[in-house]
Amino acid sequence: MHRFIRLSVLLMGLFAVASSYAADAPLPAPMTEDDLGPAIEQPIEFPHNRHAGLRNPDDPTNSDPLKGGMEINCMYCHTFARRSAVAGIPPLQKCIGCHQSIDTVRDKPRIKKLFEYWDAKKPVPWKKVHDLPDFVRFNHERHIKRFIFQQNRPVQEACGYCHGDVKTMTVARRSKLLSMGWCVTCHEKEHLVTAEGGIPVGNQAYWYSMHKPPVDPSGIVKAKGPNDCSVCHK
Ligand code: HEC
Ligand code: HEC
Ligand code: HEC
Ligand code: HEC
Numbered sequence: 001m002h003r004f005i006r007l008s009v010l011l012m013g014l015f016a017v018a019s020s021y022a023a024d025a026p027l028p029a030p031m032t033e034d035d036l037g038p039a040i041e042q043p044i045e046f047p048h049n050r051h052a053g054l055r056n057p058d059d060p061t062n063s064d065p066l067k068g069g070m071e072i073n074c075m076y077c078h079t080f081a082r083r084s085a086v087a088g089i090p091p092l093q094k095c096i097g098c099h100q101s102i103d104t105v106r107d108k109p110r111i112k113k114l115f116e117y118w119d120a121k122k123p124v125p126w127k128k129v130h131d132l133p134d135f136v137r138f139n140h141e142r143h144i145k146r147f148i149f150q151q152n153r154p155v156q157e158a159c160g161y162c163h164g165d166v167k168t169m170t171v172a173r174r175s176k177l178l179s180m181g182w183c184v185t186c187h188e189k190e191h192l193v194t195a196e197g198g199i200p201v202g203n204q205a206y207w208y209s210m211h212k213p214p215v216d217p218s219g220i221v222k223a224k225g226p227n228d229c230s231v232c233h234k
């Protein structure tokens with residue numbers, strides 16, 4: 001019940017937005033993938049490239065910071081992505097666990113700052129880079145289970161559909177639009193469903209048994225993502 005009340009408020013919002021666009025000329029410039037808002041300033045610039053970036057094959061000791069990363073798995077730090085709505089930011093403890101035994105950068109300003117937070121027993125006040133409005137429902141778990149655990153896509157590729165090439169970033173930056181149209185466009189595509197003998201299996205089997213996605217002659221099942229308003233809106 002609640003859901004439907006909120007949805008009708010949303011629908012009214014949609015008309016209000018449409019009419020205010022009509023009234024207020026000139027139209028706002030459409031957002032593009034190059035226009036993703038201001039860069040976020042973090043308390044410490046965390047270099048994803050150095051931690052998650054690819055190793056440099058010519059530098060097996062990984063000694064030149066300019067030349068390669070450590071290929072740390074995204075989910076080693078963002079541990080909740082596979083089992084909850086949020087991916088989570090790693091606690092300071094995780095950083096210190098490594099950095100207390102890394103002498104090469106111990107005196108660098110950013111690492112000094114990291115230890116200042118640690119000594120003061122304060123978490124690093126990271127700022128959000130991606131932040132959907134509160135009326136949107138988003139869930140990492142379903143996407144990660146589907147793309148990484150059922151379709152066996154590489155982790156960085158799957159995260160990259162929505163976050164871009166984070167492993168090369170010197171500071172995390174939004175690189176996809178995350179607009180409604182962008183989400184819906186991907187949900188409208190046919191995605192491989194884990195199936196045996198043409199019958200969907202796994203934890204989404206029930207959902208697909210209701211939606212009856214087409215089965216091709218070789219037994220491959222594909223289905224669109226959900227596109228009912230209430231799936232993405234509370
Ligand atoms: C060593 C730990 C670590 C690893 C490995 C790591 N991250 Fe992060 N990540 C962080 C920290 C700390 C932040 C918060 C600082 C920031 O936003 O720049 C963050 C922020 C992010 C954000 C922005 C969050 C927001 O506020 O919207 C995204 C997206 C992200 N990481 C994706 C990835 C992906 C994809 C990978 C693998 C390619 C990865 N991370 C690997 C530690 C890590
Ligand atoms: C698996 C071990 C490991 C973990 C976990 C880890 N780091 Fe690092 N970090 C390193 C190594 C190794 C380097 C590069 C050392 C070098 O360049 O010689 C580094 C480099 C850095 C640098 C760049 C320092 C500079 O100025 O050159 C920053 C900043 C940093 N880490 C922050 C963090 C933060 C914040 C976290 C927790 C979210 C974290 N690290 C977690 C191993 C780790
Ligand atoms: C289908 C798109 C999609 C995929 C795939 C995806 N993310 Fe996200 N991610 C988002 C959206 C959207 C948000 C913003 C959520 C919000 O504001 O409520 C987000 C937020 C985050 C955040 C900020 C903290 C949080 O949980 O809100 C981190 C960190 C993050 N993602 C990391 C990852 C990592 C690591 C992967 C791969 C294991 C990944 N994401 C895969 C869409 C995605
Ligand atoms: C790369 C393609 C892709 C993108 C981009 C994407 N999705 Fe999805 N999404 C899917 C697929 C496929 C499923 C179905 C997963 C399943 O059922 O196994 C899904 C499922 C969902 C679900 C259902 C989860 C549940 O627990 O019922 C929600 C909600 C959702 N997506 C919201 C979003 C939102 C909001 C965005 C944009 C910020 C987004 N998605 C972007 C592919 C995508």
Ligand code: HEC
Pocket residue numbers: 010011013014017132133136178179180183184187226227228229230231232233
């Ligand atoms: C796949 C997920 C998804 C589906 C399905 C979806 N939406 Fe959205 N919707 C979003 C996201 C994400 C945003 C936030 C976009 C942003 O922040 O720019 C949004 C924003 C909106 C807004 C606010 C628009 C604005 O400009 O502020 C309205 C109204 C809305 N949706 C209505 C609907 C209605 C009605 C439906 C069904 C026909 C629907 N949505 C289906 C993901 C979805």
